[in-house]
Amino acid sequence: MRRHLAIVTTATLLLGLAAPAGAATGQDTADVLPATPLPLGPAGLTETRETTEVAPGLTLTTIRRGAPSPDDVWTVHVNLPDTVGGDAATATAALGTREIALDVAARLRQEGETPRVEEVTGPDFADVPGGTVGHAVRIGRYTTEEDAASALRRVRAAGFAATTRYTAQDGGTTSGPWRVHVLTIDFDRFDGRLVPSHGPTLAGTETLSELVVEQDALAGVNAQWFYDDAPAGLYAVDGELLGAATDGRAGLRLTDGGRAAEIGAYRTELSVRSRGATREIDGVNRLPGVIRNCGGVGGDLPTQRPQHDRTCTDPGELVRFTPDYGPDSPAGDDGVEAVLDGKGRVVTLAPARGTAIPEEGSTLQGIGDGAQWLRDNARPGSRLKITERVEDRSGRRVRIGPDTSVIQVGPTLVRGGEPWVDAYADGLVHEGTDATFYYNWVLRRNPRSMVGVDGEGRVLLVTIDGRQAGFSEGASIAEAADVMAALGARRAMNLDGGGSTAMALRGGALVNSPSDAAGQRSLGNALLVVPRS
Known part of the structure; x- marks a missing residue:
């Protein structure tokens, strides 16, 4: 497909002023984003915008705002x-x-x-x-x-x-500068989809450019947190549950095969049943006993409440592995592993963890009392029934059909068109007295990636470069929320950020400037804008 990238308009804005006389207007230009300058820094800062059309209904706006302040040292x-x-x-x-x-x-x-x-x-x-x-x-x-x-x-x-x-x-008063990139997807005009992609297997990472090239995507941004080389939190692709929820964190739900989007908060209830004995499944496609970002089930320590960038533990767990994880499950001497065929029948019960995952089946790894449950109930030839339920924060069931995908990240940034951050519920407030994480991650400016949905159903994929003194300083969580509201989002949430923040166009060309000295970071997964197949 021929790349279509035409410059539509360039405008200079001053806070509180309209676009200058003679600036282009119309559906493809002024209507792409609200003309209100971004709420970054004090009033009166110079702001320039350049909007390009990547494809019909898919636009990229690059916003440069502010300049270095002599007061910053x-x-x-x-x-x-x-x-x-x-x-x-x-x-x-x-x-x-x-x-x-x-x-x-x-x-x-x-x-x-x-x-x-x-x-x-x-x-x-x-x-x-x-x-x-x-x-x-x-x-x-x-x-x-x-x-x-x-x-x-x-x-x-x-x-x-x-x-x-x-x-x-630091997060206080500054004149910047900032560099913000906004991909706007108008599904009324764009003949394509927004989909999550994790590459060939979950257990592995790739750069955004590699993922864009592999999927022949028109554009993409980084998506979920990832630990142990796999996405963390609720992750579903085309109706298949590939990761269990971090209880109650924000998530992006894509329906109609990736042509409609909504943002909510989600939890999962997973269980396995055998001849009347039922056991909770603690996780999907992650290391047993290791709960990244906490927010799990079944007695995790020190807490079952979400705690971003903290690891909780549980000595007794059941974790399911699907073929998407990779050809083999992770090995371990502690525990056992049941290998299931496509109908849930136990093929074998291995005395240690680490087996080949059937292409049409799955495995269940157990440690501690989870291992004992498998020994008692997963005898070869027996059948196990696995039940999966996704709920919103109110406990209502959320449909995850074959045309549905979900990524869970957080926190929520915008609700009802206004900045709204659920910092405690999302785990940004750590238990204990040490406020280092809250200060460094929430209050200070960092590179950020965000996703939002405006009142017309258009999806906004946004990156803010950061940690690059004099080039782009980044945004605090409060500023990220203000920016998404100013861009017209009715609902918005934060994506993985920091050195993971990346945006690329077809062919893998980077739009933004990643903050890691080595350049692009390998990612657990990404959100890709792809042509309709």
């Missing part, structure tokens, strides 16, 4: 121990109580440094009140990263754990 950020007087050399917390921060600052002064203690505050979210999150200790204001690195070496030599930070990425 490099600084040394000192880690804090858990207690007053704690070991500063092994400290890992980015924030602490005011008392701990003052204690560390006093010790730094004894070493001849001039530290400052900064209060860090957070915004109001849907289920988390705003206010003080913690206190940080910093040293110096440096024009260059090299100068900050020199000071960092001095601070570490004095016995303090620390790192460098650029203040434009």
